[in-house]
Amino acid sequence: MIGQLLDGRYRIVNSLAAGGFGQTFIAEDIKQFNKPCVVKQFKPSFSDPEALKVARRLFEAEAQLLNRLGDHDQIPHLLAYFEINQEFFLVQDFIEGHSLEREITVGKKLSEAYAIALLQSILEPLSFIHSQNVIHRDIKPANLIRRKQDGKVVLIDFGAVKELAVTQVNAQGQTRVGTIIGTPGYMANEQGRGKPKLSSDIYATGILVIQALTGKLPPMGYNGSDELYEDPQTAEIIWRQDANVSPELAAILDRMICFDFRSRYPSALEVKAALQALTSPIATTASPTLNLQKTDLQGSAIAATVVSGSLNQGNRPMISPAMPPKTHWAKWLFRACQRFIGVSLLIVGLPFAVYGLAEGLNEDADPGDRSDALIAFAVVGIPFTGGGSYMLWRLNRKVRKEKFDSDWLRQTFYQTLNETNGEITVLRFAQTTRLSGQEAQKYLEARVKEFNGITRRSPNGETLYSFKL
Incomplete structure (x- = not known):
C-alpha cells in the first residue's frame, strides 16, 4: 500500500x-x-x-x-x-x-x-x-x-x-x-x-x-x-x-x-x-497547567527544558515543596559513630603514614629506624588511613544519594533514565511538579552545583542532566 x-x-x-x-x-x-x-x-x-x-x-x-x-x-x-x-x-x-x-x-x-x-x-x-x-x-x-x-x-x-x-x-x-x-x-x-x-x-x-x-x-x-x-x-x-x-x-x-x-x-x-x-501530604484537586519552554542553564551555555506556567489558581492553591523526611535518631546515631570511627582512624593512621613514608625514604637515617618506620607505615599508616578515608567516603556518598533521592522525589519533576556506578541521569521535568517555572529553574541550578551536575544532548536532541554522587 x-x-x-x-x-x-x-x-x-x-x-x-x-x-x-x-x-x-x-x-x-x-x-x-x-x-x-x-x-x-x-x-x-x-x-x-x-x-x-x-x-x-x-x-x-x-x-x-x-x-x-x-x-x-x-x-x-x-x-x-x-x-x-x-x-x-x-x-x-x-x-x-x-x-x-x-x-x-x-x-x-x-x-x-x-x-x-x-x-x-x-x-x-x-x-x-x-x-x-x-x-x-x-x-x-x-x-x-x-x-x-x-x-x-x-x-x-x-x-x-x-x-x-x-x-x-x-x-x-x-x-x-x-x-x-x-x-x-x-x-x-x-x-x-x-x-x-x-x-x-x-x-x-x-x-x-x-x-x-x-x-x-x-x-x-x-x-x-x-x-x-x-x-x-x-x-x-x-x-x-x-x-x-x-x-x-x-x-x-x-x-x-x-x-x-x-x-x-x-x-x-x-x-x-x-x-x-x-x-503528597496535601490532597490536590487538579493537575497543574504546564507549558514547556527553552531557557539557558549556567550562563546560557546549554539549552535546558524547564517548566513554566500557571498552577490553575482557581482550582488549586499554590503548594510549597514538602519538607524533607526526618532522619530516625538510631540512624543518626549510627552514622555519627561511623564518622567518629572514620575520623579516629585517620587521626591515628595519618601520623604513622607520614612518619613512616618520610623516615623510610630518608637514606641518611639509621637502617633500624628506617625498617621500623616502614613497618609502622605498612601495618598502621596504610590500613588506618585507607580504612578511615574509605569509610568516610562511602558514608558521604550514601548520605548524598539519600539527599538526592529525597529532594528530587519530593519535587517530582524529573524522570530517571539511568542509574549506574553512582551516576544518575535524568530527563526534563515530569508534569506533576508543584514548582513554578522560576522556582524550578532556581532549584535545578542549585542541584547542578551541589551534585556536580552536567548537561548534555542525547542523539534525539533531548537535554539530559547527569549527577555524579
Whole structure:
C-alpha cells in the first residue's frame, strides 16, 4: 500500500506494524501540508453482507468513542474514519517520540522515583477513559509513547477497535468475539476468559511498573530467570525481593496486580487517589497547567527544558515543596559513630603514614629506624588511613544519594533514565511538579552545583542532566 492515496487525502508513506488484526501505516495528509498521521487498517474476518452491516455499525460506534476519548491530551485525536472495499480505516494523530520499550528493558532496574512518575503519567489518560467506562485492554510498553515534545506518556492502540476485526456475526445479527484481545503476561485472568473489567487495565499497569522496577519480564510460563515469579498455589506475582521499593508503593502495586479482580482497585481513579496520598501530604484537586519552554542553564551555555506556567489558581492553591523526611535518631546515631570511627582512624593512621613514608625514604637515617618506620607505615599508616578515608567516603556518598533521592522525589519533576556506578541521569521535568517555572529553574541550578551536575544532548536532541554522587 506504500504510495497509495486513501480517502482522497492520506498518502501512505511507510508501514509501522502488521498483525492478525490488520496493519498500521505512517501517512501524509496532503490537504494539511503533508502533516504526518497514523492510518490503521482493520480487515474483518468475514464477508457476509449482513455481518458487514453489523460490523460497520459497530465500527462507527467505536470511531465515535475514540473521537470522544481523543479530547484528552494524552490520547491521540481521531482525524477521520472510513471504509474502502469492506476494510475499515482509522486516521489518528502521529505522536513523535518513543515507546516505553526503549526505557523498560530486561536486566535494567529503574528507580522508585521513575516508577512513581511513570505511574502518575499513565494514570492521567487511564483515569479519563475509565471515567467514560471504557477499557483499554492492551496496556503494555509498546502501547505507551513517551512524547518528545513534553515527556508525557501517550496511550495508544485501544483494544476495542481490534475487536472489530475478529468479531463474528451470525444470521440473526448477534455478535461474539472470536479472539481474546490483550497481550499474555499483561493480561489479567478474567480478561483471558473474555470478561475484561476496568480493573484489568489496573493489573496490566501494575505489571508494567513492576517490570520497570525489577528489570524482569511479566510471567509468560517459561519460568526463566528473567521473568517475574508466579506463586503456583495462589497465582500471585512475587516480586518485592527483586526491587528496591518502599513498602507504601509496594502495597499499592500489590493491590493493583491481585489475581482476583475483586481485590484490586476498581479503576484508575482509585489508584490515582492512593498515589496522591502517598506522594503528597496535601490532597490536590487538579493537575497543574504546564507549558514547556527553552531557557539557558549556567550562563546560557546549554539549552535546558524547564517548566513554566500557571498552577490553575482557581482550582488549586499554590503548594510549597514538602519538607524533607526526618532522619530516625538510631540512624543518626549510627552514622555519627561511623564518622567518629572514620575520623579516629585517620587521626591515628595519618601520623604513622607520614612518619613512616618520610623516615623510610630518608637514606641518611639509621637502617633500624628506617625498617621500623616502614613497618609502622605498612601495618598502621596504610590500613588506618585507607580504612578511615574509605569509610568516610562511602558514608558521604550514601548520605548524598539519600539527599538526592529525597529532594528530587519530593519535587517530582524529573524522570530517571539511568542509574549506574553512582551516576544518575535524568530527563526534563515530569508534569506533576508543584514548582513554578522560576522556582524550578532556581532549584535545578542549585542541584547542578551541589551534585556536580552536567548537561548534555542525547542523539534525539533531548537535554539530559547527569549527577555524579
